[in-house]
Amino acid sequence: MKLTKKKFSPAQYLVIGYFVVILLGSIMLMLPIATIDGQGLNIIDAVFTATSATCVTGLIVVNTKETFTLFGSTVIMMMIQIGGLGIMSMSTLFAFIIGKKISLKERLIIQEDLNQYKISGMVRLVQYLLGFTFAIEGIGASILFLRLSQDHDFLRAVYLSIFHAVSAFNNAGFDLFGNSLESFTGDITINFVIMALIILGGIGFGVMLEVYNRVKFKKATLQTKIVLVVTAALLIFGFVVFFALEYNNTMEGLPFLDKVLSAMFLSVTPRTAGFNTLPTGALRQSSLFLIIVLMFIGASPGSTGGGIKTTTFGVMLVTLKNMVSGKSDMEVYNRRFETQIIYKAFTITMLAAALVILMTTLILIIEDFQFIDVLFETVSAFGTVGLSTGITGSLSNISRVLITITMFAGRVGPLTLAVAFGDKVRKGIYHYPTEKVMVG
Amino acid sequence: MKLTKKKFSPAQYLVIGYFVVILLGSIMLMLPIATIDGQGLNIIDAVFTATSATCVTGLIVVNTKETFTLFGSTVIMMMIQIGGLGIMSMSTLFAFIIGKKISLKERLIIQEDLNQYKISGMVRLVQYLLGFTFAIEGIGASILFLRLSQDHDFLRAVYLSIFHAVSAFNNAGFDLFGNSLESFTGDITINFVIMALIILGGIGFGVMLEVYNRVKFKKATLQTKIVLVVTAALLIFGFVVFFALEYNNTMEGLPFLDKVLSAMFLSVTPRTAGFNTLPTGALRQSSLFLIIVLMFIGASPGSTGGGIKTTTFGVMLVTLKNMVSGKSDMEVYNRRFETQIIYKAFTITMLAAALVILMTTLILIIEDFQFIDVLFETVSAFGTVGLSTGITGSLSNISRVLITITMFAGRVGPLTLAVAFGDKVRKGIYHYPTEKVMVG
Ligand SMILES: [K+]
Ligand SMILES: [K+]
Numbered sequence: 001m002k003l004t005k006k007k008f009s010p011a012q013y014l015v016i017g018y019f020v021v022i023l024l025g026s027i028m029l030m031l032p033i034a035t036i037d038g039q040g041l042n043i044i045d046a047v048f049t050a051t052s053a054t055c056v057t058g059l060i061v062v063n064t065k066e067t068f069t070l071f072g073s074t075v076i077m078m079m080i081q082i083g084g085l086g087i088m089s090m091s092t093l094f095a096f097i098i099g100k101k102i103s104l105k106e107r108l109i110i111q112e113d114l115n116q117y118k119i120s121g122m123v124r125l126v127q128y129l130l131g132f133t134f135a136i137e138g139i140g141a142s143i144l145f146l147r148l149s150q151d152h153d154f155l156r157a158v159y160l161s162i163f164h165a166v167s168a169f170n171n172a173g174f175d176l177f178g179n180s181l182e183s184f185t186g187d188i189t190i191n192f193v194i195m196a197l198i199i200l201g202g203i204g205f206g207v208m209l210e211v212y213n214r215v216k217f218k219k220a221t222l223q224t225k226i227v228l229v230v231t232a233a234l235l236i237f238g239f240v241v242f243f244a245l246e247y248n249n250t251m252e253g254l255p256f257l258d259k260v261l262s263a264m265f266l267s268v269t270p271r272t273a274g275f276n277t278l279p280t281g282a283l284r285q286s287s288l289f290l291i292i293v294l295m296f297i298g299a300s301p302g303s304t305g306g307g308i309k310t311t312t313f314g315v316m317l318v319t320l321k322n323m324v325s326g327k328s329d330m331e332v333y334n335r336r337f338e339t340q341i342i343y344k345a346f347t348i349t350m351l352a353a354a355l356v357i358l359m360t361t362l363i364l365i366i367e368d369f370q371f372i373d374v375l376f377e378t379v380s381a382f383g384t385v386g387l388s389t390g391i392t393g394s395l396s397n398i399s400r401v402l403i404t405i406t407m408f409a410g411r412v413g414p415l416t417l418a419v420a421f422g423d424k425v426r427k428g429i430y431h432y433p434t435e436k437v438m439v440g
Numbered sequence: 441m442k443l444t445k446k447k448f449s450p451a452q453y454l455v456i457g458y459f460v461v462i463l464l465g466s467i468m469l470m471l472p473i474a475t476i477d478g479q480g481l482n483i484i485d486a487v488f489t490a491t492s493a494t495c496v497t498g499l500i501v502v503n504t505k506e507t508f509t510l511f512g513s514t515v516i517m518m519m520i521q522i523g524g525l526g527i528m529s530m531s532t533l534f535a536f537i538i539g540k541k542i543s544l545k546e547r548l549i550i551q552e553d554l555n556q557y558k559i560s561g562m563v564r565l566v567q568y569l570l571g572f573t574f575a576i577e578g579i580g581a582s583i584l585f586l587r588l589s590q591d592h593d594f595l596r597a598v599y600l601s602i603f604h605a606v607s608a609f610n611n612a613g614f615d616l617f618g619n620s621l622e623s624f625t626g627d628i629t630i631n632f633v634i635m636a637l638i639i640l641g642g643i644g645f646g647v648m649l650e651v652y653n654r655v656k657f658k659k660a661t662l663q664t665k666i667v668l669v670v671t672a673a674l675l676i677f678g679f680v681v682f683f684a685l686e687y688n689n690t691m692e693g694l695p696f697l698d699k700v701l702s703a704m705f706l707s708v709t710p711r712t713a714g715f716n717t718l719p720t721g722a723l724r725q726s727s728l729f730l731i732i733v734l735m736f737i738g739a740s741p742g743s744t745g746g747g748i749k750t751t752t753f754g755v756m757l758v759t760l761k762n763m764v765s766g767k768s769d770m771e772v773y774n775r776r777f778e779t780q781i782i783y784k785a786f787t788i789t790m791l792a793a794a795l796v797i798l799m800t801t802l803i804l805i806i807e808d809f810q811f812i813d814v815l816f817e818t819v820s821a822f823g824t825v826g827l828s829t830g831i832t833g834s835l836s837n838i839s840r841v842l843i844t845i846t847m848f849a850g851r852v853g854p855l856t857l858a859v860a861f862g863d864k865v866r867k868g869i870y871h872y873p874t875e876k877v878m879v880g
Contacts, residue, residue, distance in 0.1 A: 197834040247807065285811045286744050286804040293797060316790055323787040328780065340768065346786040347763040350756060357733060365685065371725045372811035 010212070015412050018054060018083070022408070025050035027080045034072035041067075044397050051404045053079035055409050055411035056175025056304055058274035058386020059377075061393055061400060065178040067367035070159075076174055077163050084134060084170025084304040090400060108297070129205050132212075133169065140197045141165035145191040168197035170304040172387035173274025183264075185277045186258035187428070191265055198273040199235075203301035207306070226314040227300045234310070238294060240269030245287045252277040272305040273388025280392040285372055288389065292376055295383040296352065306384030306410050308352050315345040356382050359406045363399050367391075377403065382410035441686050455852050456525070458494060459758035462848070465490035465519045474512035484837050491844045493519035496603065496744055497617035498613025498714035499817075501833050501840060509601075514640060517603050523851070524610025524744040526642070527628060547604075569645050572652075573609065580637045581605035587629040608637035610744040611827035613714025621705075621861040631705055632742025637677075638713040642739035665753040667740045671711070674750070678707030680736060685727045690718040710734035712745040714859040721830040725778055725812055732816055732845030735823040736792065745828020747852050748792050755785040788853070796822050799846045803839050807831075817843065822850035 029046040034037045045061050052059050064073060097300065125218055144161040152160060167174045167428040177183060184190040200208065210224045218368065233434045243263035251259045265277045270291050283291070298307010318332045319342050330337045364371065373389045380387050381403045395403065451755045469486040472478050485501050492499050493516045504513060584601040592600060600616055607614045617623060624630040640648065650664045657665065683703035691699045710731050723731070738747010754877065758772045759782055770777045799818040804811065813829045821843045822826050836841065 041507075284804070285814075286801050287802060289797075289801055289811065316786070319783055319792050320787050323783055330783070342783065343759055343763055343770070345867075347760050348754070350760050357729075361726050361729055364724070364729060370810065370812075371815075373727065375811075 009181060015157070018408065018412055021079065021082055022050045022054045025054060025075060028075045029068075029072060031071075031330045033069060036069055037066055037067075046402050048223070048400050048404050050079060052386070053172065054078055054083040054171040054172065055306075055384050055407045056170045057306070057381060057384040057407045057411070058167075059381055059392050059403065059407065060174070061395070063178055064174055072420045073163065074174060077166050080168055080170050080172040080174060084166075084172065085129065112302065128209060133166045136197065137162075137169050140169060140193055143189065143193045147193075150426050155323065164194070165197060166193045168273060168275065169201040171198060171201050171271075171299065171384070173269075173306075174323075175275065176296055181275050182279060185262055186254065188261065191261050191277065194273075194275060194398045195268045197293065198268050198271065198275070199231075201271070202303045203231060204300040204302035206302050218355065220278045222333060223311065224313050225333055230310040230314045230317075234271065234297065235267050236296060237247055237265050238270070238290070241290060242266040242287060245284050245290075246278065249284050249287075250282050266291075267294075267429045269387065270298075270382045270383075271296045272307055272381070274384040276387060280387050283389075285386065288372055288376055291387065292379045295379050295385045295387070296356070298383045298385075306382070308349050312345045312348055315342060316349065319345075337411060352382060352410075354430075355406065355409055359402055361396075362402055366396060366399050368435060369394075378406055382405040384395035384410050450755050456597065458811065460853055461519065461522055462487065462494050464489045464495060465515060468515045469508075470514060471511075472584050474515065476506055476509055477507075477830050480874060485839050488844050488858040489516070491847050493612065493614065494523035494825070495746075495824050496520055496523045496610045496612040496852070497746070497847045498607075498615070499821055499828060499832050499847065500826075501835070503618055504614055505616045507613060513603065513616060517606050520610050520612040520614060521606055524606075524612065525569065560715060568649060571811060572645065572648055576637065576640055577602075577605045577609050580609060580633055583629065583633045585786045587627070593595070604634070608634045608713060608715065609639050609641040611638060611711075611713045611739065611746075611824070612744075614707075615715065622716050622719060625702055626694065626864060628692045628701065631701050631717065634713075634715060635708045638711065638715075639671075642713070642745035643671060644740040644742035646742050647740065662773060665773055666751050670750040670754045670757075671740065672744045674711065674734060674737065675707050677735050678710070678730070679703050681730060683708040685724050685730075686718065686844060689727075690722050706731075707734075709736075709827065710823075712738045712747055712823045712825040714820070720827050723829075724754055728812055728816055731827065732819045734818050735825045735827070738823045740823075743799045746822070752785045754790050754800075755787065756784060758786075758853065783822060791868060792822060792850075795846065795849055799842055800809050803835075806836060806842075808841050811836075818846055821846040 026043070026046040026049075028034060029049055030040040030043065032040045034040055040046075041062065048061050053056070063191065064076065068076065082111045097182075126155065130323065141161040141164075144165055144389075146156055147158050149157040151157075163176055164171070165176075173180075181190065181194065203228060206221070207227045208222050215224070217228070220228075246266070247259060251262050254262065262278050265275075266287075269275055273293060280288075296307055297313045298309055299305020300310045301312075314339060316331075319330050322330045331344055334370065347417075356375070356378050359381075360371075360375050363374050364380065369375065369391050373391050376389050377391055378389070381383075384407060392403070464488040466483070466489075468474060469489055470480040472481065472836075473671050474478045474480055474758050481502065486499050488499075491497070492803050502508075504516065527860065538841040560661070581601040581604075584605055585597055587600070588600050588774055603614075603616055612622075615621065621634065644667060646661070647664045647667045650660050653665070655806065657668070660668075683699065686703065686706070687699060691702050694702065702718050705715075706727075712735060720728075736747055738749055738752045739745020740750045741752075755777060757771075758777065762770045765835075772784055796815070796818050799821075800811075803809075803818065807814065809831050813831050816827070816829050817831055817835075819825075824847060
């Protein structure tokens with residue numbers, strides 16, 4: 001893989017990288033051998049599906065099981081794996097394989113993609129990253145196989161196990177069962193393996209490394225502390241609320257333990273897996289609204305998940321807490337945040353909100369669906385979640401294109417995208433004087 | 441009016457002040473002479489209406505025209521006037537009237553309420569404020585009288601003119617026509633007078649002073665520049681979009697000029713008046729969603745309007761723009777914002793969003809309404825707008841209480857409320873070291 005000599009910024013390389021993978025994937029899905037009907041997908045659905053897979057979103061306009069051949073679904077699985085690891089860490093892998101040295105520029109690209117700060121140790125990080133990924137996916141697939149081999153013949157069970165382990169760990173949410181995991185609502189093995197894969201995939205490699213190296217909480221990096229606390233808080237909050245809200249709704253008639261299991265899964269999946277064991281369209285509006293909020297927050301940075309990220313949310317919460325307490329330093333765990341990090345957190349959130357508002361409005365103008373279904377859909381696309389109340393397949397072509405754009409923007413990150421096409425970084429030598437402004 | 445010797449913070453005085461006015465107003469609305477049926481309002485509706493009037497929101501659970509006597513509607517008008525000017529500037533007026541000197545503490549309270557920075561000149565500001573208010577309301581009422589005297593006898597026309605001038609300038613949105621301004625959709629006089637009153641009332645006294653003193657735009661304060669630019673942008677944006685979206689919907693069958701007028705009014709009213717000339721419940725979902733966004737942003741600080749405020753929105757936009765351009769100073773018009781102002785802007789927005797999300801979720805759990813109607817209602821309450829798709833009167837008592845709390849919190853400001861009950865201001869002598877965190 002050769003990098004061109006043109007002066008692209010790391011952010012621009014990232015955007016182009018994703019773009020190329022989606023393009024190649026789309027072409028492959030349009031081939032006659034990709035679909036069971038031997039027609040191949042039309043271009044809009046091919047780009048939609050390729051974007052959904054590469055951006056590990058999981059929204060589908062065609063049923064994956066009923067539409068694709070083994071070739072087609074394998075193409076999807078590969079796009080998921082490439083997208084999940086980040087094109088740039090994959091390119092590092094290629095660089096390893098063909099024995100090239102990794103340039104600083106390439107390292108910077110990886111850095112942008114995984115959003116890590118330290119350039120040194122980046123190579124080792126990617127090695128770890130690949131090791132972790134394949135190890136965890138392997139273990140997950142093995143346990144899934146024990147369960148799925150009960151219902152399928154050997155080869156099919158192997159394939160299904162690998163596909164769903166990859167899809168879960170990369171928080172892609174694609175399934176080959178035809179109805180996500182709704183046939184496994186009370187299945188303890190499937191539920192726990194998939195939840196474990198989702199959480200591990202969504203927590204970020206930096207955190208996994210620290211946990212793996214048995215760093216104690218007190219000595220962990222601030223990053224890891226925030227990720228763990230926010231993730232745990234969101235999981236517990238979601239579990240309690242969803243259990244209460246859906247007890248007499250979608251969970252009606254289920255045994256008590258299955259209700260507990262369903263609530264756990266419903267709390268895990270917005271971070272940002274997209275599998276579902278309960279019928280999403282039948283959830284209460286209050287549940288849907290909270291899922292929208294959770295999907296918007298999403299997973300942790302340097303992970304396979306999307307959303308504005310748990311750390312972004314954490315930084316904003318810390319700022320809120322300190323402002324309310326009247327402190328001028330934004331402190332947490334005996335550390336303080338730099339101003340620029342706080343600005344960045346809020347900027348990301350604003351851009352994300354702007355994208356969601358714009359896309360929701362446009363689709364509301366075009367389509368005749370209820371507001372909550374459209375908002376759910378756009379946030380799901382932005383957060384690369386893939387949950388849907390069921391409208392995806394009924395969207396018109398224009399809306400499919402809009403959702404495709406949203407998935408892409410959600411994956412490469414609103415800020416990365418904006419910076420990629422914004423002005424160059426300018427460090428001011430002269431500072432303008434300040435002037436007060438009333439806010440609120 | 442005596443201030444107690446207890447050590448309340450200015451923010452706490454403000455909260456208590458509003459609370460006392462609402463309490464007194466509620467009691468008066470419960471009197472038999474307040475309602476036409478001679479029963480007085482029940483306690484929940486009385487508190488709801490008093491809060492809606494004092495917080496100049498305009499949401500109603502009972503039809504103002506059909507429910508209240510002259511006494512009742514006059515109580516409402518007085519609460520609107522008191523709430524609009526801010527209890528604290530009214531207390532300054534009282535202090536003037538009874539010849540007392542104004543203490544620094546009282547000035548600080550006013551400062552908190554009108555959110556002005558400079559304590560010096562505060563007394564003169566309040567004088568101006570009262571002068572402006574009564575002058576503008578007087579002119580507005582006079583023009584309204586010319587039009588309303590065509591349909592009503594002299595005394596009724598006088599009363600209606602004053603009531604609606606007060607209601608419009610204070611961005612209250614209460615009406616005595618029974619159907620807001622839906623009978624005046626194409627009425628040029630009514631539309632332009634009400635729009636002018638709304639805009640003047642919502643732009644803030646500081647800006648009005650500068651405009652009145654013919655300060656040129658280039659020499660104006662940063663505050664005034666941001667208010668004018670953001671307000672103008674929101675008005676034009678709203679006009680264009682609403683004209684396009686509602687042309688074949690609620691405006692169907694209207695003459696072209698009436699369509700233009702309706703779109704103008706629809707663009708003005710979310711800032712945060714709450715009158716409507718088109719039936720709100722019949723608007724497109726896309727229009728409703730954009731009105732939600734506009735209501736959330738609201739009016740300008742130091743005005744009778746609500747929302748997070750145009751300057752808060754402006755500060756966030758400037759931050760966004762500078763971050764995307766890669767600048768470290770947040771600059772606009774050759775000035776830069778202090779870090780704390782940016783933090784405050786984002787904190788206010790976060791608190792507002794949290795309040796809206798919480799209340800929307802709770803009401804969704806309790807009631808059976810569509811999501812967009814509930815979200816519209818809570819944002820309208822938070823922004824003290826008073827527009828509704830029509831569900832207010834059908835809300836259960838618990839939801840009425842929740843909306844009452846939202847109106848109150850929206851008026852005194854999420855941040856003021858939070859600071860009022862938060863820890864005391866602590867300026868750190870020691871700074872913790874910084875540590876980087878990945879966001880986004
Ligand atoms: K997903
Ligand atoms: K209002």
